[in-house]
Amino acid sequence: MTVEPFPLIDLxxxxxxRGRSYGARAADRIRRGLGHYQEQLARLGLDRMAIRxxxxxxxxxxxxxxxxxxxxxxxIAEGAGVEVEDIVLLNARTEILRQARRGAEAAADGCTGAVLLPEATRDGRLLHxxxxxxxxxxxxxxxxxxxxxxxxxxxxxxxxxGGLARSGLNAAGIGLTANNxxxxxxxxxxxxxxxxxRRRVLESADLALAIHAVRTTPKTASNNMMLSHAEGFAVSLECAPDESFALQPQDGILVHANxxxxxxxxxxxxxxxLDATPDSLYRQERVRSRLATGRPLDITDLRDALFDEFGSPWSVCRPPRKGLSGNLTATVAMVLLEPARGEMQIAPLPAVNRRFTFYRLDGTPAETAPLD
Known part of the structure; x- marks a missing residue:
């Protein structure tokens, strides 16, 4: 199956x-995203005026x-030719869906994340x-x-x-992923x-201020954010709307699911x-056990752990399947970060596509290659 890489937009x-340029260059994708979220919210009983x-x-x-x-x-709204509220919807879809939900109908995104500290890796570079x-x-x-x-x-x-950020890395060595x-x-x-x-984290030159932003900013919805630093630090911040709880790596490995x-x-x-994501219990353990080998690890080991198919289609690497909410879900992307290199690898729909595209901070064009 051929899956196109995610487009790279320089801003x-x-x-x-910057927003106008972003909106103009991503207008088609923005409109598609609006369409499927408006449809999902309509199923929850919200018409266009209620969504607005x-x-x-x-x-x-x-x-x-x-x-x-x-x-x-x-x-972004001006560049894409849509209303400001439309771009707000794309950035606040978790909050709006959760407030509108009926039972498990609007169950939020999953995710399995992991960080390997330099002490656990073969070349002494942090992997996320x-x-x-x-x-x-x-x-x-x-x-x-x-x-x-x-x-x-x-x-x-x-x-x-249309969103401001999800996962990524910056030139100060900070890495970020998030899971529901x-x-x-x-x-x-x-x-x-x-x-x-998340955008505030990636804009930060200082790790302390990035952590501060996650811990102290009030939220409507719970979330877990995994922050790392190229020089050898990682923390998983489990965030309720009004407080957060820190989890540290064990033996140089940090793993979190949902x-x-x-x-x-x-x-x-x-x-x-957890009732909507019961597989989280074993996804967490499958990734950790595959990484806790006692031997030095590299990015291939991290990638292979995230490709784990145990319990498929309710697996770490999820093929397209219907969730408990009725939505057709999948592992939309596998994202691998090497903050010291300023490099991010991404495979769209990795359960059916094993071609990664490399995106780099140094300004070089995106480059796609199959697995070795």
């Missing part, structure tokens, strides 16, 4: 101008959080990777952004078109949409997402 300049109202309620939190992000969203499990349609709506900042480190991010969590605190307060917090692990978190809140 620079002030936020609103839900998106508009997010605008105040976005503006208060970062004027630059707000300006970039306005620019993730499978992003979500709607199959997103293979045609995601992009890679390479952004040159006037003030701050340049960065690469893989995201849904749910709790009984979700939807109890207004917060900042998750892609904006259920809460922190004993402190489990003593304070209720995991409401």
């Amino acid at each position: 620079s300049g002030p936020p609103e101008a 109202r839900a998106a508009h309620r997010q605008v105040r939190a976005i503006t208060a959080f970062d004027d630059g992000h707000s300006a970039e969203i306005r620019g 990777g993730q499978n992003w499990d979500w709607k199959v349609e997103c293979v045609d709506t995601a992009v890679v952004l390479r952004i040159r900042q006037e003030h701050g480190p340049d960065y690469l991010t893989f995201t849904e078109a 969590l749910e709790s009984d605190r979700d939807g109890t307060a207004e917060g900042v949409p998750l892609p904006l917090i 259920h809460w692990l922190s004993p402190a978190a489990l003593a304070r809140l209720r995991d409401t997402g």
Whole structure:
């Protein structure tokens, strides 16, 4: 099966101008993304006006959080020829879907992530990777952004078109992936949409400020964010809307799927997402056990762990299948980060496609190659 690589979009300049360029170059993918989220929300009983109202309620939190992000969203909308609320929807879809959900109908994206510290790798370089499990349609709506900042480190991010960030790395050596969590605190307060917090992480020159952004920014929805640094640090921050819980690597390995692990978190809140992602229990252990070999590891080992097919189609590497919500889901992308090299490898639909595209911070064109 031939699957096209995710397009690389180079951006620079002030936020609103950068947004216009982004919106114009990703307009088709933005419109496709809007279409399938509007359809999903319609199944939950929200018509276009209700969706617009839900998106508009997010605008105040976005503006208060970062004027630059707000300006970039306005620019994206102008460039793509859509309404500002449409781009807000793409950035706040987790929050809006969760507030609109009925039972498991709007179950959020999955994901399995892992970090290998230098002490665990053959060449002493930190490795960070993730499978992003979500709607199959997103293979045609995601992009890679390479952004040159006037003030701050340049960065690469893989995201849904119109979104500000999902996973990625920056020139300061910071890596980021994120995976879904749910709790009984979700939807109890207004917060900042998750892609904006992830963008703040990638814009940061200092790891401490990146961690601060994740820990202290109020959220509407729970989430887990895995942060790493090329010089040898990783942490998994399990975030409820109003507090977070840190998990550290063991023996140089850090793994997280879609259920809460922190004993402190489990003593304070209720995991409401595990019934919709029961495979998270063994995905977590399958990846960790495949990496905990006691021998030095390389990126092939990380990649092979994320290709694990145990329990397929409810597996670490998920082929297209219907989830409990009725949506057709899959591992949309396998993302591998090498922050010290400023390099990100991505395979779209890796269960059926094993061709990776290499995206680099140094400005070289994207390059696609099959597995060795």
